[in-house]
Amino acid sequence: MTAPLHGKKVAFLCTDGVEQIELTRPWKDLEGAGATLELVSLESGQVQGYNHLDKADTFRVDRAINDADGDDYDALVLPGGVANPDDLRTNERAVAFVRDFMEKGKTVAAICHAPWTLVEAGVLKDRTLTSFPSVKTDIKNAGGHWVDEQVQVDKNLITSRKPDDLDAFCAKIIEIMSPAA
Template identity: 55%
Template sequence: MLNGKTIAFLVAPEGVEQVELTEPWKAVKQAGGTPKLVSTKPGQIQGFNHLDRADKFAVDETVDGSDPASFDGLVLPGGVANPDFLRTVPAAVQFTRAFFDSGKPVAAICHAPWTLIEADVVRGRTITSWPSLRTDLGNAGATWVDKEVVICTAGPNMLVSSRKPDDLKAFCQAALDAFSA
């Protein structure tokens, strides 16, 4: 389904919700795609199970040295600290925006839409997220809904969003469908 497609996973050095990284990663690999871990620093990133440290993962590319044109789609995992950090790094925000500018699919879960807000790409879109982002998304011009998965095609690209780890099965399937389109 994704044969020959490379999907970027953008994460901060610390604070990514591990299961929101590993489950979509496995789904991309099982569908024949190539996932690449992109971060703001080389080396490894630290995953978390909520507030507890979990596993470390090797970074494939840094956002400064990465060309969004070399990817077919983008996954933005959540965790509170992960997108909160990414939205403060101009190169990460520009990297994210490039997927919208080029019309490539993006999948964001949990708190990840904070990065989308900073990239100014949610205006006029329908999206879901962790419930605490509802006001932030509304203030940024999005329509927030409380659903397991939302697929929005109102903009230049397909945007897939989900609320939380419990939604991962639906999120992974919708992301794979978007990436294979």
């Protein structure tokens, strides 16, 4: 049997301060479902993962944001952590990359604090999504509707609140990206 995501290419956009499990768990599940994955970051080299506030592993960057083209991917995953999306949202190229996925209706999956980058991209007006609770006001101020749900889907946007939601988050990404049966 062919993996459901065989032939699909997914970008993971993150930088130093990424919450490690929010990168590694979706990566493992999507890779297991047959997707081809690339880690995109602000610069080439490596990104530093964190387990909450403690340094964890580093991860090799496949493509710097200045060399990445959203047309090369079927979907985008935005892992959280506090420092990671806070840094991404100050980078014009990263924000434009995220905006491009949303405007083209491609699958975008964001967890925890990652919606901060979506707020900066100006793509949340009239969207329903979830996040870590501290991002709630930012989402509302950006015109979005915040809900406290394990996983929330609004058209092409999949969101979850925290690492405890990873089972539902990863399953929903695979379900949404899988070809119709």
